[in-house]
Amino acid sequence: MGGGPIGMEMCESFTSLGMEVTVIEMAAQVMPYMSPEMAARVQARSQEEGVSCILDQSVQSISGNADGTVAGVHTGSGEVKADLVLLAIGIRPVSKLASDAGIELGEKGAIAVDANMRTSLPDIYAAGDCATTTHAMTGRQVWLPLGSTSRKQGRAAADNMFGSGVEFVGVQGTSVVKCFDLTVGRTGLDKTQAREAGFDPVAIDIEAESLHEYYPGRGIIYLKLLADGGSGRLLGAEVIGQMRSIAEKRLDVPAVAVAARMTADDLQYLDLAYAPPYSIAIDVPIIAGNVMAGRIRTEECGCGPFGLD
Amino acid sequence: MGGGPIGMEMCESFTSLGMEVTVIEMAAQVMPYMSPEMAARVQARSQEEGVSCILDQSVQSISGNADGTVAGVHTGSGEVKADLVLLAIGIRPVSKLASDAGIELGEKGAIAVDANMRTSLPDIYAAGDCATTTHAMTGRQVWLPLGSTSRKQGRAAADNMFGSGVEFVGVQGTSVVKCFDLTVGRTGLDKTQAREAGFDPVAIDIEAESLHEYYPGRGIIYLKLLADGGSGRLLGAEVIGQMRSIAEKRLDVPAVAVAARMTADDLQYLDLAYAPPYSIAIDVPIIAGNVMAGRIRTEECGCGPFGLD
Numbered sequence: 001m002g003g004g005p006i007g008m009e010m011c012e013s014f015t016s017l018g019m020e021v022t023v024i025e026m027a028a029q030v031m032p033y034m035s036p037e038m039a040a041r042v043q044a045r046s047q048e049e050g051v052s053c054i055l056d057q058s059v060q061s062i063s064g065n066a067d068g069t070v071a072g073v074h075t076g077s078g079e080v081k082a083d084l085v086l087l088a089i090g091i092r093p094v095s096k097l098a099s100d101a102g103i104e105l106g107e108k109g110a111i112a113v114d115a116n117m118r119t120s121l122p123d124i125y126a127a128g129d130c131a132t133t134t135h136a137m138t139g140r141q142v143w144l145p146l147g148s149t150s151r152k153q154g155r156a157a158a159d160n161m162f163g164s165g166v167e168f169v170g171v172q173g174t175s176v177v178k179c180f181d182l183t184v185g186r187t188g189l190d191k192t193q194a195r196e197a198g199f200d201p202v203a204i205d206i207e208a209e210s211l212h213e214y215y216p217g218r219g220i221i222y223l224k225l226l227a228d229g230g231s232g233r234l235l236g237a238e239v240i241g242q243m244r245s246i247a248e249k250r251l252d253v254p255a256v257a258v259a260a261r262m263t264a265d266d267l268q269y270l271d272l273a274y275a276p277p278y279s280i281a282i283d284v285p286i287i288a289g290n291v292m293a294g295r296i297r298t299e300e301c302g303c304g305p306f307g308l309d
Numbered sequence: 310m311g312g313g314p315i316g317m318e319m320c321e322s323f324t325s326l327g328m329e330v331t332v333i334e335m336a337a338q339v340m341p342y343m344s345p346e347m348a349a350r351v352q353a354r355s356q357e358e359g360v361s362c363i364l365d366q367s368v369q370s371i372s373g374n375a376d377g378t379v380a381g382v383h384t385g386s387g388e389v390k391a392d393l394v395l396l397a398i399g400i401r402p403v404s405k406l407a408s409d410a411g412i413e414l415g416e417k418g419a420i421a422v423d424a425n426m427r428t429s430l431p432d433i434y435a436a437g438d439c440a441t442t443t444h445a446m447t448g449r450q451v452w453l454p455l456g457s458t459s460r461k462q463g464r465a466a467a468d469n470m471f472g473s474g475v476e477f478v479g480v481q482g483t484s485v486v487k488c489f490d491l492t493v494g495r496t497g498l499d500k501t502q503a504r505e506a507g508f509d510p511v512a513i514d515i516e517a518e519s520l521h522e523y524y525p526g527r528g529i530i531y532l533k534l535l536a537d538g539g540s541g542r543l544l545g546a547e548v549i550g551q552m553r554s555i556a557e558k559r560l561d562v563p564a565v566a567v568a569a570r571m572t573a574d575d576l577q578y579l580d581l582a583y584a585p586p587y588s589i590a591i592d593v594p595i596i597a598g599n600v601m602a603g604r605i606r607t608e609e610c611g612c613g614p615f616g617l618d
Contacts, residue, residue, distance in 0.1 A: 136580070147590045148583035155577075155591075155599065164606075169578045176582035185582045248582045249558040253565055259579055260569030268464075269478045270568055271445070273485035273494045273557045274457035281456045282464075290464065297473075 001059055001073065002088035003030035005177040005184075008042060010086055011051045012180050022052040022080050024059055024073060033175075034186060034238055035224060037205075041240050045182050054080065093130045093143065106132040108143040115167035117157035125161060127153035134170030136259065137189055137235070138197045144171050173236075174255050176248050183247040187255040188236025191226065200229040202299065204291045208284045210245035215276050219245030225254065225264075225288040232263035232296050237288075253285040264292035310368055310382065311397035312339035314486040314493075317351060319395055320360045321489050331361040331389050333368055333382060342484075343495060344533060346514075347547050354491050363389070402439045402452065415441040417452040424476035426466035434470060436462035443479030445568065446498055446544070447506045453480050482545075483564050485557050492556040496564040497545025500535065509538040511608065513600045517593045519554035524585050528554030534563060534573075534597040541572035541605050546597075562594040573601035 241247025550556025576598030
């Protein structure tokens with residue numbers, strides 16, 4: 001139950017153990033935080049490995065056998081027989097200790113903290129999956145519990161307890177997950193979030209190989225880039241690639257560029273590490289910058305690139 | 310002859326063909342553009358593979374046999390017998406066609422171009438290994454011929470021929486090379502270049518594994534980071550890692566951060582793509598940011614971190 005990152009990771013584990021796997025997801029796609037066309041690639045790859053996907057269906061009940069074992073899962077579209085049901089339907093923060101102590105809770109019931117990781121009570125700090133954080137791009141309180149964020153928050157909390165005054169700048173929603181041989185990642189805002197934050201989002205999609213055709217071991221990479229049509233500012237990216245294509249490397253570059261408030265033009269001229277064993281001469285994020293910069297110029301003048309049409 | 314990137318790449322190729330290889334380098338280290346301790350790692354790894362290194366010696370002559378084949382190479386420290394001599398001692402731009410046409414040459418005899426890739430003659434553009442470029446951090450004309458730069462210059466030249474007015478921002482000296490199973494890369498300024506450009510360079514070195522100890526396939530990564538002690542601005546980075554450690558990924562992150570004029574504090578809070586198959590929870594460049602930020606604070610107050618001593 002649940003076709004998010006944990007559910008899709010577990011598809012690989014269960015399949016490798018020889019189990020028949022069915023994913024039931026209430027959204028109309030697996031990986032609901034990815035764009036539909038990216039999610040479709042994850043679904044197709046999982047189906048190739050024998051995974052069945054039931055989408056757009058909530059679980060109504062789980063039935064059991066007389067001996068206490070599971071019998072099946074019931075949705076609006078019928079029953080799925082099952083010997084084992086894994087619930088990967090999300091998590092909640094454990095913040096009762098804090099709220100019982102009179103500490104204010106924030107987004108999704110997580111402990112509310114400021115940029116110094118201070119709670120509403122003096123000398124009490126919170127960090128990690130129990131605490132809120134700030135979205136660095138929108139300034140909004142969010143709850144995005146991830147191991148990498150927890151560690152940064154923990155360090156910031158400790159620094160502040162010792163009086164450093166450092167501010168944790170927050171998160172920008174970067175994540176990556178391995179599903180079979182696919183790397184699936186994202187950073188920044190999606191189109192809906194970008195519009196809510198007052199941007200005019202423009203998206204481009206590219207498909208490229210990770211290495212030149214003469215070099216062995218290359219893999220395909222799909223990269224989606226989102227920028228603000230008015231300013232050209234980069235807003236986010238999504239990536240899917242085969243493990244051997246080092247797709248996460250092509251996500252970290254736009255992740256840093258987004259944090260730095262770079263534009264599509266800036267991305268075009270990044271001086272990245274190129275040699276044939278590592279990338280193509282103009283690496284995937286730079287191609288995306290080229291395409292995005294051209295798209296924005298075209299939309300500005302309402303004609304072909306550079307007004308020549 | 311020559312222990313630079315081409316020479317050291319060829320060590321791997323020749324060794325894999327069963328040849329006995331000796332590198333003769335006039336500098337006191339192989340990879341003269343890397344810091345001595347990083348270069349020593351490349352030398353040690355090459356020696357493990359059977360390569361001999363003669364450093365700090367210029368070649369005085371190459372002797373031949375009566376049949377026209379090579380017999381040996383002579384340096385101040387004696388003769389090296391040889392059946393084949395590879396010269397990997399640098400390159401020069403082919404710019405005579407341009408200079409004959411009255412076009413001005415610049416750094417190292419390459420064709421001088423401006424940010425629009427225009428030469429000194431109207432309507433004549435130049436791009437690629439024959440042309441100069443600008444160092445994005447110092448503003449100085451440099452000649453740094455690399456495939457990735459050539460392609461960006463070519464695109465900028467074409468854009469400008471069609472009237473776009475885009476400016477090529479120049480390069481920051483990023484490069485990477487594979488030598489046996491090591492990835493050897495750099496970006497930005499080194500200490501000497503940083504001092505010449507008016508910065509007060511502070512360097513830190515870290516050593517980390519690419520993945521957590523429970524995940525298979527991890528490798529070691531050495532990362533050196535350079536920042537300005539006054540402002541904290543990141544100035545450059547060097548990396549060495551085993552191929553499987555994806556060290557070039559840990560170079561591209563500081564490469565983008567340097568381009569964005571980020572500080573060590575900014576590097577600490579980057580939201581990079583983390584999951585166990587891809588990196589450690591606080592990835593190597595972020596650890597380097599932590600160490601650098603602490604170092605700069607310590608030097609500012611002349612005491613322990615955060616003034617606590």
